[in-house]
Amino acid sequence: MLHLLVEKPDKLSQFVEHLQDSATLIGPCFNCGNLAEGESCSICLDETREVESICVIERVPDLFAIERSSAYRGLYHVLQGKLSPLRGIGPEQLNFSTLDKRLKEGGVKEVILALGNDLESEATCHYIQEEIVGGQNIKVSRIGFGLPSGGGVTFADEMTLKSAIESRRALDL
Numbered sequence: 138m139l140h141l142l143v144e145k146p147d148k149l150s151q152f153v154e155h156l157q158d159s160a161t162l163i164g165p166c167f168n169c170g171n172l173a174e175g176e177s178c179s180i181c182l183d184e185t186r187e188v189e190s191i192c193v194i195e196r197v198p199d200l201f202a203i204e205r206s207s208a209y210r211g212l213y214h215v216l217q218g219k220l221s222p223l224r225g226i227g228p229e230q231l232n233f234s235t236l237d238k239r240l241k242e243g244g245v246k247e248v249i250l251a252l253g254n255d256l257e258s259e260a261t262c263h264y265i266q267e268e269i270v271g272g273q274n275i276k277v278s279r280i281g282f283g284l285p286s287g288g289g290v291t292f293a294d295e296m297t298l299k300s301a302i303e304s305r306r307a308l309d310l
């Protein structure tokens with residue numbers, strides 16, 4: 138960007154136009170909430186992904202961070218936030234209904250909760266375990282042990298994320 142400003146100012150308007158085009162083309166994946174060009178994102182469309190696991194994350198940058206660690210080959214579900222009574226964010230504000238639908242369609246064996254260590258993430262994990270998965274024969278596990286507190290998934294380095302995913306713990310139902 139800076140390079141364009143300094144060296145090729147004539148190319149800048151072209152670049153801005155391109156950005157605007159991308160912004161209108163890209164929206165949330167109807168299945169998982171990741172960024173998508175069209176209805177489904179590249180991960181949901183990728184037939185080599187392991188469809189038995191869904192990794193639940195707060196936001197899209199968390200997905201990019203986990204992808205960079207190469208420790209996970211399953212699918213994702215982006216909540217677009219976490220439960221926060223203090224900020225007025227309840228279950229209806231988050232992307233829970235599509236998660237519920239995906240689990241009820243069958244085929245999912247494990248839900249991996251990759252949320253942070255704070256109280257809001259804690260409450261969100263609890264809600265998913267009790268209200269969304271509850272009663273179905275699906276393993277629920279949680280990563281986050283060893284992640285820097287407060288920083289969450291997005292800012293964890295690749296090695297930390299990899300070991301956090303590999304050492305995920307099953308939650309008792």
Ligand SMILES: [Zn+2]
Nearest residue numbers: 166169178181
């Ligand atoms: Zn998707």
